[in-house]
Amino acid sequence: MSEISYRIFIRRTNAHPSIKWGQKKDHILLTIAVQDIDKPEINIESSKLHFKGQQTKGLTYDTTLEFFDQIDPKTSKYRKISQNHWEFMLKKKDSTKPFWKRLIKSAEKCSWITVDWNHFTGEGEEDEETEGAAGKDWGDLDGMFKQMGGGGLAPGSAPDLNDLDDEGTDTDDEPMPDLEEVPQTDEEKVNSNAAKKETK
Known part of the structure; x- marks a missing residue:
């Protein structure tokens, strides 16, 4: 095999993994999607992250991210979530x-x-999450999956429309209150008495 064909073969078997990233005031959250890779090579430095892993079928995911800014590799963490x-x-070095x-540092668009x-929380926005990725127990994956169940709600906690409390709601079955009698004016009383005399 020639050197040229060998290089082409290598390029065909390497691929970038799909990466999603979010941002909070003090950390960056990355999710890397790869298939059937149990023990990838992972190296986290202050300015970059290297991820490499090979599938059983032979496809190799290999990427190096040079960050937009510095992180603290000592306090940064990672785990397999599925x-x-x-x-x-990834904890920011200076929050x-x-x-x-x-x-990434490069402004080039990466699909x-x-x-x-x-x-994701942008500049000037308030972080409404009281417990983000930095607050999770990274050693308790089972607990994390339980928290994720039901799309953020505990299993079975979604309200059933049939179970809603009727108190405080308007329904057509509720009886109408009795109408209060409006007091007569002096003029109405005179007219009423005159009408009674005429009938007699």
Whole structure:
């Protein structure tokens, strides 16, 4: 096999994984989607992340992300959250600096990197999550999956329309209140008495 054909073969068997990224004030959240990779090579540095893994079928995912800004590799964490997904919580080195404009240093558009709007807070926006990725128990995956059940609601906690309390709601079956008698004016009393005399 010639050197040229060998290089072409290598390029055909390597692929970028699909990556989603979100941002909070103090950390970046990455989700890398790959298939059938149990033990990838992962190297996290202050300015970049390298991820590489090979499938049983032979396809190799290989990517290096040079970050927009610095992170703290010592306090950053990662874990496998499903058969095809790896999650990274990358702590920003300086959370007082402006929010990242993008994930990577290069302004070139990468089709395999997309924004995870469910975990994204922009500059000047308030973070409504009281417990984001940084607050999760990264050692308790079972607990995390239980929290994810029901799309953010505990299983069985979604309200049933048939179970809603009728109190405080308007229904057509409720009896109408008795109408109060309006007091007569002096003029109405005179006319009423005159009418009674005429009937006699």
